[in-house]
């Protein structure tokens with residue numbers, strides 16, 4: 001049955017120039033390169049400098065994605081930005097990106113699902129496109145987690161980084177099968193009972209401050225693999241596809257051990273797994289579009305490839321989406 005699909009027409013990303021190595025963090029908190037690499041696989045992360053904000057990173061990534069798609073902001077009618085570190089409580093970062101692109105039409109809004117934000121944003125934009133409400137959507141994941149870290153807390157400050165990534169989705173007709181290009185299915189989940197395992201201890205409606213990220217790392221680890229593998233299996237089932245058919249697995253880049261354990265449990269070969277956590281750290285909602293862009297630009301992800309994205313984040317939220325590139 002012919003159906004509308006949201007096809008990826010282009011992608012782009014942006015990282016702040018300042019790269020911070022584990023060795024540099026050794027001078028800040030009681031940690032070591034060996035501990036960080038062994039527990040997380042992280043060797044370095046990028047940190048936003050003065051004058052850089054989530055929206056400026058997002059605008060740079062959006063411009064790169066538009067250029068890659070051969071389009072301008074005039075061709076876009078929806079901007080969805082996934083972020084948990086907005087420049088301001090309001091207006092949304094999406095409207096700031098919209099303005100930064102010189103776009104004065106269409107609609108723009110943020111989606112907040114912490115590290116699962118990009119999967120949520122893809123799912124939302126896909127629904128607008130398939131409902132005929134938008135023709136081309138810019139989906140951005142942008143974060144400056146460095147601004148909500150407690151830089152005296154070694155259990156969290158070594159894990160995160162800043163950056164942004166974006167994709168342009170375009171309405172195209174498909175046959176309604178898994179051979180179509182575009183977003184084939186997305187499954188979203190959340191369970192607010194787990195909110196205290198990974199949260200920010202401030203906010204406008206509670207403390208009237210921004211707050212700092214707090215996490216029970218071991219607890220998050222305990223739940224992560226089971227949750228993401230369940231939701232990935234649900235996407236395989238919904239699309240009638242299997243791990244063997246995947247070209248690439250592009251997970252949220254939180255921790256190499258979680259990624260490896262998830263891939264192993266799903267029966268996905270390690271050589272199909274895209275890893276950027278070693279050089280980006282955990283950039284929350286930006287991590288998947290950053291990893292996608294890296295794998296497209298180095299020639300791994302090509303037109304027609306079957307790509308699974310998945311994430312888990314604060315809330316907990318978790319989700320997965322299957323995209324034929």
Ligand code: COA
Nearest residue numbers: 031032035039115154155158217218220221254255312313
């Ligand atoms: N450097 C050195 N030692 C550190 C450290 C650091 N940066 N952070 C914690 N430690 C210490 C702890 O204080 C603890 O010391 P103790 O045994 O003397 O009390 C020891 O290392 C072990 O801590 P623990 O928290 O049990 O380590 P872990 O093996 O669980 O690894 C994480 C910690 C955070 C790396 C791991 O739990 C993890 O990756 N969790 C998932 C986090 C995540 O991905 N969150 C984002 C999801 S979107």
